[in-house]
Amino acid sequence: MLCTWTLRPGVRSAHRALRASGLPCIARRQLMGFVRNALGLEPPPSPMDPTPENRFHPxxxxxxxxxxxxxxxxxxxxxxxxxxxxxxxxxxxxxxxxxxxxxxxxxxxxxxxxxxxxxxxxxxxxxxxxRSGRPFPEFDFPQEQGYDKVVNMTNWDLFFYTRGFYSMDTEFQLAAVTKMLSYPVTIASLLAQFSPYSLNPKGPITLEGLKSLAAVRYTLYSQSFNNSARAGGVTTGGALKNRPMRLFVLGARAEAQLPGHVWKQLSYLFPEQSFEMVFIGPESYYDRARGQYVRSPTPVVEKVDETLKFIHYTDYFHVLHESQDFFPYDPYFDCFFTFHPGFASPENRDTWLSNTLPALLDTKCAIFTTGFDRDDLMNDVALLNEKFGSEMDILMEPTKNVFGSTKWELNDLNPHEVYQFNMYIAGFRGKRYHTIKR
Known part of the structure; x- marks a missing residue:
């Protein structure tokens, strides 16, 4: 059963008709706004409402x-x-x-x-x-997801609709919210049972990728799986060991500064599982009181609630890996993410190649990486294939990220260069089974 926005019946019917029209989602939103105004179901627009005209200033x-x-x-x-x-x-x-x-x-x-x-x-x-000072009702995020409701992860529009978010009718609202939610929802879209990414040849997920995702999904949905099996008279093996799933974010910066209620959107989608968000890197912990990034010799732990915890490690992953801080790794409970890491960029290449990537591959767990644009990601993947081709399996071919940010960003060093966070995505893993010559 799908949940709906809290709209009046007339508006809800019009909205369903527009969805069936095949119009692009932004065009539907604009037309939907016109319908609501024409029916007198909403007050006239406020001067504070964002438009390209009143938000433009040199x-x-x-x-x-x-x-x-x-x-x-x-x-x-x-x-x-x-x-x-x-x-x-x-x-x-x-x-x-x-x-x-x-x-x-x-x-x-x-x-x-x-x-x-x-x-x-x-x-x-x-x-x-x-920075306009307008109200931001779109930041009033929904909370617990009912067990009888299914979230559609086909795209942003359907995700917001079936998850019960505020009705976002403008590009401004979308830009503000998708930039914040791109990180947790990108992760959720990969791990979810009804992921928008399908198996090759129709989708980007490889056979090895399906194996890795199946392991993680078994953990995420083990309770439902066991309940269904028992209802059918099937006796399953013992319950999975009771520990949180660890989601590692390497080179964390903006991701580690997101408020707890933003990352809770990931947790709400998997209510049977507790999570530890493990942020790793020299800029993984920002002290708001001091207004600067802080290095700590010990992990900094922030508990959001009983099901979600943040752990900040301000050293490099290969250092922590060599000291066995995270051992043992478990492909059922551990998954790694690098958001636009720039493996191939001149300033980061040596650190990634000589230290961090070999350590990552050694975990044998799934690793997903994103890029600002297609070229950015393809350069990273080409470098991975060149340096580690015989040591890794591709889990996900480079593809457009369904849940990339819709907000355009600017490179101040080159104002002709624009990008969006997490626009493309790919996956890989250290090879688990090596070829044996006879």
Whole structure:
């Protein structure tokens, strides 16, 4: 049984009709908003409601101090793609500093032909919306999921609908919420019984990937499995050992700063299982009181509730692995994630290749990694195949992440480069069965 938004019957019927129309989800939201207004079921829009018009300000003239400072930083650090000189001119279409001068802006035919300014404008208006001071009812997340209700994980739209989230009718609401939820829901979409990712050849999951995911899912759904077996007169083996599932996040930074109620969305989807979120890396613990990242010689533990705990290790994974802090590893209870790690990036390559990746492969547990875009992920996967091809199994071929963030981000060092968190995803694991020559 699917749960529904708390809408009036007339609106609910109109919403179902729109879903059957085949329109893209954003177009449906816009049309749905029109239907509600036409039927007089909602008050007139507030001047605080976000629109592209009332959220657009050139960053160097922004009413927000932080964005004026960011514009100044771009002008200090970025170079014009046409002249190679410092960026000094703010694009009038996007409101973001992009070129050295108006002449250089006009001469950049690629910039105009690709309409890059349209995406940059989205970066602009999303950042202003987050700092606008408007109410954010979309952050009022649902809590426990009823056992008689199924969550549809086909896409963001159906996930929000069947999970009972606030009805998000604008791109601004989607951008704000999906950026926060991308991390826990990406993990949930991989581990869930009704994952949107299917087996090859129709989907990206390989046979080895199915084996690893089946082990984790057996843990997550063991109680339901055993209840069903007993109801059918089948005697199952002993219950699984009672310990939390460990979800390791390597190179953690933003992920480790998400509030507990955001990560609880993962926990709510698997109510029979307790979790330990293990954040690892030099920037895995941010002390809000001191306003800085803190290194600790011992793990920093934060208990959200009885079913969810955060554990911050501020050293590198290979150091902890060599000291056997996490032994023994169990493919039924342990799973690893690296969110846009940049395995192939020049600044990170040596650390990953010489230390961390060999330690990761040694665990023999499933590892999933994401990238800012397709090229970012493909470079990482190519490096993995080149350096560890004979030592690993591919669990998930590179594919678009169903639950990537919809919010556009900007690289201040190159304002022409935009990206979204967790846009693509892949999986691998240390090889469990090696070929034997006879």
């Amino acid at each position: 960053w160097d003239q922004s009413p927000v101090d932080a964005l004026r400072e960011r514009a100044a930083r771009i002008k200090t650090l970025a170079k014009c793609p046409v002249t190679g000189l410092n960026v000094e001119y703010t694009c009038p279409l996007s409101g973001i500093p992009t070129h050295h001068s108006r002449e250089a802006w006009e001469q950049d035919t690629q910039y105009h032909a690709t309409k890059r300014y349209e995406t940059l404008k989205k970066v602009n208006i999303y950042e202003h919306d987050l």
